[in-house]
Amino acid sequence: MYNPPLTVALIATGHADPNDDHVSADVWVVKTDEHGCVVPGCHTGIEEQGVSAQFKLYPNPASDILNVYLATDAALEVGELALTDLQGREVKHVSQAIGNTTYMFNVEDLTPGVYVLTYRSEEVVVTERVVID
Numbered sequence: 001m002y003n004p005p006l007t008v009a010l011i012a013t014g015h016a017d018p019n020d021d022h023v024s025a026d027v028w029v030v031k032t033d034e035h036g037c038v039v040p041g042c043h044t045g046i047e048e049q050g051v052s053a054q055f056k057l058y059p060n061p062a063s064d065i066l067n068v069y070l071a072t073d074a075a076l077e078v079g080e081l082a083l084t085d086l087q088g089r090e091v092k093h094v095s096q097a098i099g100n101t102t103y104m105f106n107v108e109d110l111t112p113g114v115y116v117l118t119y120r121s122e123e124v125v126v127t128e129r130v131v132i133d
Contacts (some may be wrong), residue, residue: 072099
């Protein structure tokens with residue numbers, strides 16, 4: 001398996017406040033990952049072995065029906081699609097999810113809150129935050 005080298009960036013910001021007798025300065029340095037994320041994993045697609053996937057969710061937040069368009073560059077890539085609560089309990093599941101397809105989840109029976117939608121196949125794992133009203 002090809003593992004590309006990691007690229008890390010540093011962002012520095014701050015200000016200097018000159019007074020009559022001294023200079024006060026505040027500086028912050030922030031380290032990002034190869035996707036420019038301050039929080040690791042903040043980008044939704046993970047690309048491995050030339051296969052990538054992403055979600056198009058609507059509406060988000062949802063109150064009755066959540067539409068999930070699963071876009072992959074391999075239309076026949078079969079995986080699992082799962083909606084879990086923040087405690088990791090699975091509340092909705094599609095065992096044979098295929099890319100470039102729209103799935104409709106009835107979410108009106110779910111408790112309002114934040115959930116995690118995950119697509120998992122042999123080559124890729126993608127997650128996205130979902131809010132249920």
